Amino acid sequence: MLRQREGLQNCLLLIGLPLTIGAGAATAAFLFPDLILAEAALLGAILAPTDAGLGQLIVNNPKVPVRIRQGLNIESGLNDGGAIPFFIFFLVLANGEELNKPIGTIFSLAIEHIGFGALVGIFLGLLGEWLSRRAVKASWTSGLYHRIGFLTLAVISWLVADTVGGSGFVAAFLAGMVSEAMGRKVEKEEIIFTEAEGNILSLAVFFIFGVAAATRLPDIGFPEVVYAVLSLTVILIVPVAIYLIGTKLHRETVLFLGWFGPRGLASVVLLLIAMEEAKGIPGLETINLAVRVFLIFSG
Template identity: 60%
Template sequence: MIVEPAVFVVVFAGLLFAFSLLSRRISGTVLTAQIFFVAIGILLGPAGIDLLGIPATSSFVLLLAEVALVITLFTDAARIDIRSLGENRQLPGRLLLFGLPLTIGAGVALAALLFTDLTLAEAGLIGAILAPTDAGLGQAIVNNPGVPVRVRQALNVESGLNDGGAIPFFFLFLALTEAEAEVAPLSLLLSLVVEQIGLGVIVGLAIGFAGGWLGRWSLSRGWISGIYWRIDILALAIIAWLVADAVGGSGFIAAFIGGLATAAAFKRVREEEVSFAEAEADILNLAVFFIFGLIAGGLIGSIDWTVILYAVLSLTVIRMVPVAISLIGAHLGRDSVLFLGWFGPRGLASIVLLLIAVDEAGGIAGMQTISLIVITTVLASVFAHGITANPAIRWYARRLAALHPDAPERKGGEELPTRGGMSTTGRASDGYRGRNPPL
């Protein structure tokens, strides 16, 4: 059953309200918000009772997903101050500079090996789409004080920045795929990719530095107040995206670079600055996961064993081996390397990049296979990482207890803001410390 976007919004808003009423009660259980909305989407969609449906090719779906990713890219980049990590910047640096390219390469190689009907460019598209990790799905880890701050912040910084790092690879492989399908000459497509990346970087730097400087200038004079501390970040993210798109650049790259530039110009973007924009992004993210559930449910019957095998490999070998290689010389214990390798959940960025690929190159021969692989991997990640988060934290804490006090994992460091906010004690900050909120 296909419904109008207005009906979808009403249903989603009702589900969001219902989940919010129980959110504190179910916190700490295996039922994450992402699991809830994906599961409800499958239940209400064509694979379930068929009460709700919305096509993946809908302009409404693509716009909603793009806005969600734009705000997430900007706020994730803006809230992470690499300078504050001090010596602890080594771990996220290794994961981003070495682990990310190796993950993409491993994803491409195994996709080409398992799916011989795909071209190398199509396999590359799979590798790039599934390389980014989702900070939202990893909140249970990065907000838990039971995980050492050094390990926690490595995952926090990696998930906040690697989606921006994977996007240029995605555009490159998308151009190669379109060239193979003779959509346009390769030289033209590659020049467009370079133009998109270059203009996206220029627009992001210009808007980020200008916006950050103006924000700091206004704040120093006491001109900006209240909720407008929060609105300015949301406004800058949207401006960077739309301006870059208007001049032919990548709005995603502009949003990511804009977030980094804003943080640099503002010197340190405070937690309150990004909280409003993150709240908006979280709502949109859950809407995307709900849509994902509606779409994924209808494709479950088409999934075969090779797709399932690749999904399992993507969450294990394709992620864990590059992480292990990138951490050679970091002197972390085997348990820490395994923990860092496992918690690379796939989510929002992978969903949005797939929607873009379908919109721009939906007619290529391998798109059905690409869609099945990405959907299966994200679906497996939502449930596997959500269910294993708390048990894995308890297991890791027991293993850490046996380590020497001078072990590299125990090295201290400054707490950085995480998605949803972090108090100095390492607990998620919700504005009150008691069991119940003030009335």
């Protein structure tokens, strides 16, 4: 059973994520002819990450088979990290094409951005876990402060990576993975604490995002609405149906896996990064509006 669950998660991550990004990019290129291919792919990458936190009622529902629940929960937690390399590459590519940079330079910039972020994340993950163990062993910290330290590791990783020209998203993601790989025992209180903090942050971000999105309602056009509807249906379900061929899952299960795709904080953060790092690309305004409309429909 464990092997079956791992297989489902691997399919969702390794095959489904690129297919979803590709389908989103192709649809965006068709509906928004003003976007160049790199910008359309960037839009697809921004909307690819899912957020199981927005679907906890489903993920925690005992009526849903354990294999499906765990597959969705783990995939939703990991695919935002998996989408980051695609996002960074297409962001650098769109910027590079606007500035007429050679393709070799574009590749180098993307690799450097991802690589620096990965190095920072791995280093701080190792260092942070070592310091955490020493602090607990020496009784320098306990309880609430230890939990805060675990949460701030992600923030520090992001800030350091951003300072050296790396991806903060990659750094924070890998810092957490390295910390867990070192055998960190995550206490139940830490999980509850980080989930509560994450939910508060998500609510605050979505509130601000909703206020900002309301000001753009008059600018919404037919292409944005069609793209949002297709993204919530065809772009999500068709890739799932393709890569789950041969798994012997029931049709209803395949449709459920395809439909389950709430977009959350990751897409908002990626949009904000794109708006900050790619101010000069012509299609940024189209991407901005399309993401806002999609998140409104998704919510």
